[in-house]
Amino acid sequence: MSDKYASRMSSVHRSFIREILKVTADPSIISFAGGLPNPRMFPVESMEEAAREVLGINGRTSMQYSQTEGDVELRKYISSRYASKGLDISPDELLITTGSQQCLDLIGKVYLDKGDKIVIESPGYLGAIQAFSIFEPQFVSVSLESDGPNLEELEQCFKEGVKIFYAVPNFQNPSGLSYSLEKRKAVAELVDKYGVIFVEDDPYGELRFKGEALPTVYSFLKKPGLLLGSFSKIAAPGFRIGWIVAGGDRRDKLVIAKQASDLHTSTVAQAIMRTYMLNNNIEEHIAIIRETYGRHRDIMVEMIDEYFPEGVETTRPEGGMFLWSTLPDGCSSMDLFDKAIAKKVAFVPGKPFYANGGGENTLRLNFSNAEPDRIEEGIKRLGESIREFLN
Amino acid sequence: MSDKYASRMSSVHRSFIREILKVTADPSIISFAGGLPNPRMFPVESMEEAAREVLGINGRTSMQYSQTEGDVELRKYISSRYASKGLDISPDELLITTGSQQCLDLIGKVYLDKGDKIVIESPGYLGAIQAFSIFEPQFVSVSLESDGPNLEELEQCFKEGVKIFYAVPNFQNPSGLSYSLEKRKAVAELVDKYGVIFVEDDPYGELRFKGEALPTVYSFLKKPGLLLGSFSKIAAPGFRIGWIVAGGDRRDKLVIAKQASDLHTSTVAQAIMRTYMLNNNIEEHIAIIRETYGRHRDIMVEMIDEYFPEGVETTRPEGGMFLWSTLPDGCSSMDLFDKAIAKKVAFVPGKPFYANGGGENTLRLNFSNAEPDRIEEGIKRLGESIREFLN
Numbered sequence: 177m178s179d180k181y182a183s184r185m186s187s188v189h190r191s192f193i194r195e196i197l198k199v200t201a202d203p204s205i206i207s208f209a210g211g212l213p214n215p216r217m218f219p220v221e222s223m224e225e226a227a228r229e230v231l232g233i234n235g236r237t238s239m240q241y242s243q244t245e246g247d248v249e250l251r252k253y254i255s256s257r258y259a260s261k262g263l264d265i266s267p268d269e270l271l272i273t274t275g276s277q278q279c280l281d282l283i284g285k286v287y288l289d290k291g292d293k294i295v296i297e298s299p300g301y302l303g304a305i306q307a308f309s310i311f312e313p314q315f316v317s318v319s320l321e322s323d324g325p326n327l328e329e330l331e332q333c334f335k336e337g338v339k340i341f342y343a344v345p346n347f348q349n350p351s352g353l354s355y356s357l358e359k360r361k362a363v364a365e366l367v368d369k370y371g372v373i374f375v376e377d378d379p380y381g382e383l384r385f386k387g388e389a390l391p392t393v394y395s396f397l398k399k400p401g402l403l404l405g406s407f408s409k410i411a412a413p414g415f416r417i418g419w420i421v422a423g424g425d426r427r428d429k430l431v432i433a434k435q436a437s438d439l440h441t442s443t444v445a446q447a448i449m450r451t452y453m454l455n456n457n458i459e460e461h462i463a464i465i466r467e468t469y470g471r472h473r474d475i476m477v478e479m480i481d482e483y484f485p486e487g488v489e490t491t492r493p494e495g496g497m498f499l500w501s502t503l504p505d506g507c508s509s510m511d512l513f514d515k516a517i518a519k520k521v522a523f524v525p526g527k528p529f530y531a532n533g534g535g536e537n538t539l540r541l542n543f544s545n546a547e548p549d550r551i552e553e554g555i556k557r558l559g560e561s562i563r564e565f566l567n
Numbered sequence: 568m569s570d571k572y573a574s575r576m577s578s579v580h581r582s583f584i585r586e587i588l589k590v591t592a593d594p595s596i597i598s599f600a601g602g603l604p605n606p607r608m609f610p611v612e613s614m615e616e617a618a619r620e621v622l623g624i625n626g627r628t629s630m631q632y633s634q635t636e637g638d639v640e641l642r643k644y645i646s647s648r649y650a651s652k653g654l655d656i657s658p659d660e661l662l663i664t665t666g667s668q669q670c671l672d673l674i675g676k677v678y679l680d681k682g683d684k685i686v687i688e689s690p691g692y693l694g695a696i697q698a699f700s701i702f703e704p705q706f707v708s709v710s711l712e713s714d715g716p717n718l719e720e721l722e723q724c725f726k727e728g729v730k731i732f733y734a735v736p737n738f739q740n741p742s743g744l745s746y747s748l749e750k751r752k753a754v755a756e757l758v759d760k761y762g763v764i765f766v767e768d769d770p771y772g773e774l775r776f777k778g779e780a781l782p783t784v785y786s787f788l789k790k791p792g793l794l795l796g797s798f799s800k801i802a803a804p805g806f807r808i809g810w811i812v813a814g815g816d817r818r819d820k821l822v823i824a825k826q827a828s829d830l831h832t833s834t835v836a837q838a839i840m841r842t843y844m845l846n847n848n849i850e851e852h853i854a855i856i857r858e859t860y861g862r863h864r865d866i867m868v869e870m871i872d873e874y875f876p877e878g879v880e881t882t883r884p885e886g887g888m889f890l891w892s893t894l895p896d897g898c899s900s901m902d903l904f905d906k907a908i909a910k911k912v913a914f915v916p917g918k919p920f921y922a923n924g925g926g927e928n929t930l931r932l933n934f935s936n937a938e939p940d941r942i943e944e945g946i947k948r949l950g951e952s953i954r955e956f957l958n
Contacts, residue, residue, distance in 0.1 A: 179678070179764060179817060180730070182676065182678055182679055182680045183680055184676070184680075185676075185677055185820055185823070185824075188824070188827060189823065190819070190826070212631060213631075215627035215628070215630070216627075218630045218631070220622060220626035220630070223622055223626065224618075224619065224622035224623055224626065227618045227619070227622055228615065231611060231614055231615035235609065235611035235612075235614065235615065236606035236607075236609050236611060238805055239606070239609045239611070239803035239804070239805040239806070240604075240609070240804065240805050241804045241805065242805065244585070273829075274665050274832075274833075275830055277827075277828070277829050277830045278828065281827065281828045281829070285575070285576075285701055286573060287570070287571075287572060287573055288573055289573045306826065306827040307827045307828070309827070310676055310824065310827050311573070339571070373570060412630035413630070413631060413632045413834075414629055414630040414631050414632065414633065414833065414834030414835045415833055415834075415835055415836075416831070416832070416833040416834075425570070428581070429572055429576055431581070432576070432580065433576075433579070433701065435697065436579060436668075436671075436694075436697045436700070436701050437668070437669065437672045437698070437828070438664075438666050438668050438669045438672065438807060438829070439666055439668045439694070439807070440807070441807065442665075442805065442806055442833050442836045443807075444805045444806055444836060444839075445806075445807075445833045445835060445836050448835075
């Protein structure tokens with residue numbers, strides 16, 4: 177006997193990626209399917225020290241209920257880190273969330289009525305498609321080009337009226353693509369012109385291993401956007417600590433939604449993260465992650481150049497955790513997936529990242545979480561799979 | 568310049584209690600307003616040991632992303648604890664949540680279409696009213712009597728068609744009231760008869776310091792209900808770890824909603840809680856909490872008998888964290904609040920706990936988080952305030 181569920185549940189599905197991850201649990205499979213940071217990069221000893229300090233010195237406070245807005249010292253720290261990059265964001269404009277995934281849920285709660293239009297990159301971040309789907313908006317897709325969104329498409333949909341533009345301008349998941357400086361400015365101009373709320377998700381911005389850091393789109397906006405951040409990729413995701421930058425009335429609404437959702441983010445997880453950040457040199461730690469991921473990316477690109485057949489295009493990101501390959505027109509990466517699994521190598525087919533269909537011939541490759549020798553062997557296997565598949 | 572928010576936001580408000588807590592931050596005020604467990608009861612040293620074990624031995628895994636369903640060993644532990652109380656609940660029927668507050672959000676997502684009817688006790692748990700309000704249901708109130716809901720009212724609203732009945736049968740927040748064995752059975756029968764989904768929230772069930780433990784309503788149901796649990800009151804709330812019991816297809820839907828909401832509950836918080844539970848004798852720990860809260864409750868009741876004027880009725884709960892007082896008809900506890908604050912004592916006026924109005928003459932008193940000498944002095948002050956107010 178099945179219950180009668182809310183109508184919204186018919187438009188939200190279990191993450192396809194999580195289903196794939198079950199297939200790839202077999203350790204003999206070399207998997208580029210996950211989207212995980214490399215656990216070798218987790219600062220285990222320093223976190224253990226931070227935990228000892230938190231529970232040893234201030235245990236009772238860190239185990240108690242706490243305010244919905246989040247740990248004030250942690251917010252001050254995030255504020256000061258933004259200041260060091262030229263962004264003036266006060267601790268009172270910050271709301272700590274249970275991972276930056278929760279920001280998407282809270283934005284959906286606060287902004288999205290059923291049928292509201294939300295622009296999403298195509299391909300776009302799957303977690304956002306899932307989170308927003310709960311609120312039954314209408315997704316409008318804008319093509320992501322090698323330097324950012326197609327501006328004509330973007331202006332066209334803004335003209336037709338949209339509420340939100342959700343974007344990942346740095347080393348996007350899934351494509352690894354980033355917006356150029358010109359497109360950042362152009363997007364900001366369009367967003368201001370049409371009064372759209374710009375939601376800028378930036379979990380990967382600090383993972384740049386080549387080229388120059390670019391300013392956020394947020395910094396070019398006249399009407400402030402919503403800026404999302406996370407400790408998941410620079411420290412560790414298991415604490416589930418992210419944040420949203422939102423001033424004034426907006427933050428009040430987001431706080432109300434957060435209170436209704438889970439009261440507040442884990443007090444103890446926030447306290448450990450704050451203590452870790454204050455006691456350690458995070459910039460040095462991030463430098464090590466960058467160097468490591470950069471090496472992984474280089475090896476993967478090199479192997480792709482050697483083993484992938486002609487006619488397969490792959491992005492060359494300067495940061496982040498993902499590469500994105502496009503097979504010749506008419507090829508299905510879903511069909512390729514089965515061939516690849518038979519050769520013990522896995523990736524994520526690109527189709528689920530397209531909110532409005534398309535992308536059947538695309539696929540995502542993660543390079544952060546496989547070691548160099550596995551990358552070499554895995555890309556060889558995948559190259560063979562593609563060759564056989566194309567023949 | 569204010570944004571255009573989703574229409575649902577007009578029906579959800581910032582918690583009135585949280586606003587009151589700001590007023591009562593002044594340490595010279597004796598506050599019975601909060602709903603906090605007593606931090607003296609937090610097992611700080613054992614949690615610190617658990618954290619050391621988790622981060623020292625298995626640090627990388629505990630800092631990584633993890634499955635939405637929750638830590639499997641923690642679910643096995645919860646399952647075995649239910650088994651020890653005669654409830655057969657498999658680990659696969661459990662979903663770990665970010666505090667049991669998140670269960671309410673997930674239930675809203677999975678079940679509530681706009682306008683769906685949900686029955687709530689009157690007075691009822693404010694956090695539930697807030698969480699469900701996001702989904703714009705129609706609240707139907709059923710009067711809570713000293714032994715449980717008024718059954719005629721309950722059957723009448725079931726007859727008119729409702730989707731969910733949300734209840735806190737043990738030492739309810741705010742009233743401290745519990746369902747008698749007879750009413751538990753009767754409620755189960757009515758729920759089965761009319762095909763209503765029974766949501767049983769049970770954060771306080773283990774905090775019984777007098778009388779005999781009663782079975783859950785869940786255990787009497789033919790069609791399973793949804794049962795909510797939490798470590799917040801028996802260990803510590805700052806970890807934000809709760810759970811929901813939901814079998815089969817239901818759990819699948821809740822997992823999808825959870826994935827969209829925050830991916831999963833903090834891996835490290837779950838691991839520390841699991842390690843603490845497995846390494847310590849939680850029954851002994853709960854016995855200490857019971858003994859302490861029981862003593863606080865007795866002192867508060869004694870002082871009330873001595874200092875509250877005739878015509879003020881107060882519940883005498885056998886467990887939990889709250890007493891509930893009713894002033895004579897026509898008296899406003901909001902007006903009393905101002906008088907009490909002038910005498911440096913605080914409580915929560917009862918009105919916000921009534922989803923459909925009423926309760927102007929009621930108030931909630933917390934006894935878990937004030938020490939005995941403060942309870943004595945605070946109830947004296949409150950008694951004086953009431954006497955002056957009634958004259």
